[in-house]
Amino acid sequence: MVSTINIQFHQIDIKSTFLNTPLSEIVRLSISQGILTDRRKFFLKLCKAIYGLKQAPLAWYERLKSWLVKKGFLACLMDPCVFFFQKPSELWLYIHVDDIVIFASNIEPFKKEISLEFDIKDIGIADLLLGVKVTHSPEHVSLDHKYFTESLLDSYGMSNCKPVATPLLPNEHLSPANDDEASSCKALGISF
Secondary structure, three states, X not given: OOOOOOOEEEEEEEOOOHHHOEEXXXXXXXXXXXXXXXXXXXXXXXXXXOOOOOOHHHHHHHHHHHHHHHOOOEEOOOOOXXXXXXXXXXXXEEEXXXXXXXXXXOOHHHHHHHHHHOOEEEEEEOOEEOOEEEEEOOOOEEEEOHHHHHHHHHHOOOOOOOOOOOOOOOOOOOOXXXXXXXXXXXXXXXXX
């Protein structure tokens, strides 16, 4: 779509996403030992989301969605992380937590508008999205997982592994299942 209708797509990152998000529900924190003599009588109320809090991602999403809706955006019915704006010109947003990919013919007005509400880092033309390498050319945009795959192999110490055509050993010979094995598999709901 980006190449066929000649639009740009840029990426921005919202800084300190959860730390600036108010919580709508009450979250109580117990008081550390040594602060009060009788800690059982008191608790602390958490007012803003923090990283690791299970409510934090939803609280952030609701805050961002509320702001976008006030600005005239609509959330996609099929994917609530996709927002679009139609007039005066079309603009689409893809949101993954604090990363926002912007698709539009003129991106700068939106960047300026969102920077008034949130502290953003302007990454510019999107070239790496969630581990997917994005290559731009006038005729097409291509995506590949080479970067992600190599970093995954590296994290498991398999950077120098050798590819094989099959996961079995080369001299491994398989035989058909006998009746007992077949009935055991059938009892487990496995069909082959």
